[in-house]
Amino acid sequence: MDQNNSLPPYAQGLASPQGAMTPGIPIFSPMMPYGTGLTPQPIQNTNSLSLLEEQQRQQQQQAQQQAQQQQQQQQQQQAVAAVQQSTSQQAAPGASGQTPQLFHSQTLTTAPLPGTTPLYPSPVTPMTPITPATPASESSGIVPQLQNIVSTVNLGCKLDLKTIALRARNAEYNPKRFAAVIMRIREPRTTALIFSSGKMVCTGAKSEEQSRLAARKYARVVQKLGFPAKFLDFKIQNMVGSCDVKFPIRLEGLVLTHQQFSSYEPELFPGLIYRMIKPRIVLLIFVSGKVVLTGAKVRAEIYEAFENIYPILKGFRKTT
Amino acid sequence: KIKFFFPFSLDALPRVTCPNHPDAILVEDYRAGDMICPECGLVVGDRVIDVGSEWRTFSNDKATKDPSRVGDSQNPLLSDGDLSTMIGKGTGAASFDEFGNSKYQNRRTMSSSDRAMMNAFKEITTMADRINLPRNIVDRTNNLFKQVYEQKSLKGRANDAIASACLYIACRQEGVPRTFKEICAVSRISKKEIGRCFKLILKALETSVDLITTGDFMSRFCSNLCLPKQVQMAATHIARKAVELDLVPGRSPISVAAAAIYMASQASAEKRTQKEIGDIAGVADVTIRQSYRLIYPRAPDLFPTDFKFDTPVDKLPQL
Numbered sequence: 218m219d220q221n222n223s224l225p226p227y228a229q230g231l232a233s234p235q236g237a238m239t240p241g242i243p244i245f246s247p248m249m250p251y252g253t254g255l256t257p258q259p260i261q262n263t264n265s266l267s268l269l270e271e272q273q274r275q276q277q278q279q280a281q282q283q284a285q286q287q288q289q290q291q292q293q294q295q296a297v298a299a300v301q302q303s304t305s306q307q308a309a310p311g312a313s314g315q316t317p318q319l320f321h322s323q324t325l326t327t328a329p330l331p332g333t334t335p336l337y338p339s340p341v342t343p344m345t346p347i348t349p350a351t352p353a354s355e356s357s358g359i360v361p362q363l364q365n366i367v368s369t370v371n372l373g374c375k376l377d378l379k380t381i382a383l384r385a386r387n388a389e390y391n392p393k394r395f396a397a398v399i400m401r402i403r404e405p406r407t408t409a410l411i412f413s414s415g416k417m418v419c420t421g422a423k424s425e426e427q428s429r430l431a432a433r434k435y436a437r438v439v440q441k442l443g444f445p446a447k448f449l450d451f452k453i454q455n456m457v458g459s460c461d462v463k464f465p466i467r468l469e470g471l472v473l474t475h476q477q478f479s480s481y482e483p484e485l486f487p488g489l490i491y492r493m494i495k496p497r498i499v500l501l502i503f504v505s506g507k508v509v510l511t512g513a514k515v516r517a518e519i520y521e522a523f524e525n526i527y528p529i530l531k532g533f534r535k536t537t
Numbered sequence: 538k539i540k541f542f543f544p545f546s547l548d549a550l551p552r553v554t555c556p557n558h559p560d561a562i563l564v565e566d567y568r569a570g571d572m573i574c575p576e577c578g579l580v581v582g583d584r585v586i587d588v589g590s591e592w593r594t595f596s597n598d599k600a601t602k603d604p605s606r607v608g609d610s611q612n613p614l615l616s617d618g619d620l621s622t623m624i625g626k627g628t629g630a631a632s633f634d635e636f637g638n639s640k641y642q643n644r645r646t647m648s649s650s651d652r653a654m655m656n657a658f659k660e661i662t663t664m665a666d667r668i669n670l671p672r673n674i675v676d677r678t679n680n681l682f683k684q685v686y687e688q689k690s691l692k693g694r695a696n697d698a699i700a701s702a703c704l705y706i707a708c709r710q711e712g713v714p715r716t717f718k719e720i721c722a723v724s725r726i727s728k729k730e731i732g733r734c735f736k737l738i739l740k741a742l743e744t745s746v747d748l749i750t751t752g753d754f755m756s757r758f759c760s761n762l763c764l765p766k767q768v769q770m771a772a773t774h775i776a777r778k779a780v781e782l783d784l785v786p787g788r789s790p791i792s793v794a795a796a797a798i799y800m801a802s803q804a805s806a807e808k809r810t811q812k813e814i815g816d817i818a819g820v821a822d823v824t825i826r827q828s829y830r831l832i833y834p835r836a837p838d839l840f841p842t843d844f845k846f847d848t849p850v851d852k853l854p855q856l
Binding site for chain 2: 465469472473476480481482483484485487503504505535537
């Protein structure tokens with residue numbers, strides 16, 4: 218276990234916690250060690266008393282922060298160790314080594330912004346009924362498959378669409394309908410829109426590498442037709458992935474609890490449209506259990522979004 | 538600002554009280570424009586504008602317009618305190634000049650600031666009138682439109698589209714949802730555009746609406762098909778049971794309702810074809826067929842126990 222030897226600066230002035238904690242109602246609970254009621258606790262969102270929801274929320278937060286916050290967890294461990302005992306009781310780090318995840322998940326339920334993770338975790342004893350959301354049990358084992366990548370590239374020179382359309386194979390150009398040449402290649406199976414400004418949009422690839430390769434192939438075609446084509450600013454604009462959670466989902470329940478993110482209108486679209494805030498991904502969730510994720514710029518966002526949504530979907534599994 | 542005082546109303550304004558009797562409720566005498574303390578008779582406030590009639594009319598015939606009414610009975614809540622009036626068309630012969638044109642042509646609008654809003658209110662009233670919506674839904678729609686209009690977040694969208702979407706939301710909020718197709722039928726806007734505006738308005742006003750259920754539409758569809766109450770109740774029961782037993786996952790509640798009505802009507806004396814039900818519900822008859830196929834296997838379980846079958850369950854049409 219890697220531990221940072223030097224305590225970060227914030228851990229030293231722990232009498233006054235970071236601004237992420239509101240100096241609100243001190244929580245005096247028989248579960249908490251004596252004296253903790255005096256420290257400001259983050260105001261828990263007690264609107265819903267459902268344990269399942271709380272678990273889901275924590276698991277969601279946990280999964281969100283997990284990958285990035287490994288290092289900070291280590292620092293928190295040290296912070297906990299430094300705080301819980303001033304001088305003695307070095308046994309506590311052993312116990313707290315078990316619980317940082319609990320602290321982590323609990324504090325993070327109230328810290329909306331990942332950048333302002335409160336570093337003074339509430340010293341909740343392990344007796345509190347919060348499921349320790351260990352990462353191993355939460356990974357779904359399902360990996361979303363990428364279905365479509367949309368990318369753009371600048372060929373760097375003005376193009377004459379008419380000559381391209383006339384001389385290139387598999388190119389269509391209908392200026393009255395659309396002001397670009399639509400070209401297709403078979404390997405990788407993609408379609409490109411080539412504009413007269415020299416910019417090009419490449420769609421249909423199944424992976425980032427394939428998208429780049431296809432864009433290069435189109436650029437080569439244009440080059441062979443006599444234009445001084447370059448390959449500038451290749452950027453992936455959108456990635457679409459899909460997967461199957463293998464169980465039916467109660468969309469009505471999901472829209473009730475996640476109202477601010479979900480939109481489910483059976484008259485308009487049979488799936489539930491879930492707009493996740495972090496990462497900024499739109500998910501289409503269907504009754505059959507199929508999930509489509511879109512709006513990602515990098516592959517990791519798709520994976521992260523699915524890991525976030527999977528525990529929530531498990532909570533809304535249809536039982537019959 | 539002119540405040541309207543109604544006689545004998547409770548004076549809730551804390552600032553005007555009788556100095557000797559602060560607890561006394563002041564009585565407004567609108568004829569003289571005073572506010573009088575009932576305990577001691579002190580005139581507390583004066584110069585209150587009299588909003589009573591300017592003159593009294595005694596004529597029995599109602600043919601002539603009542604000259605004591607000045608201005609339209611517009612609600613100030615919605616139109617920014619509308620006190621404007623317009624010069625009407627001339628009635629006598631003197632109002633026309635030599636060519637027959639009316640002398641006073643200036644019908645320029647006075648409430649230019651909210652012209653679009655008044656237009657939209659008129660459109661909303663027209664739309665609601667076509668499907669016989671009660672006044673409370675129209676008022677709610679007007680309120681929603683005013684909120685959206687003032688927010689200006691959907692400024693680029695056609696006002697008619699926003700109005701149609703507001704009407705849809707108002708019906709939903711009042712607990713009597715109308716389908717998008719029903720709103721389309723009275724509006725010139727496409728279902729796609731109304732759907733888009735609907736989602737945008739929900740986001741802009743930060744509200745949400747309840748999910749539609751099959752029971753919301755039963756009474757309307759069955760009445761339009763002239764089905765008796767027994768059939769309507771049976772159809773409601775069938776649809777509810779079908780959703781509970783999860784026989785129709787992922788189907789729109791409208792389609793399930795239509796299929797339930799079909800099943801109930803086919804089992805009773807008042808049979809309706811799929812096409813008729815599809816026309817009323819706004820559902821394609823193949824869709825009704827699909828949903829019917831899903832509920833058909835469990836038909837005996839879906840009917841209410843006290844239903845009188847004109848056609849027994851096993852003789853129901855199988856499509």
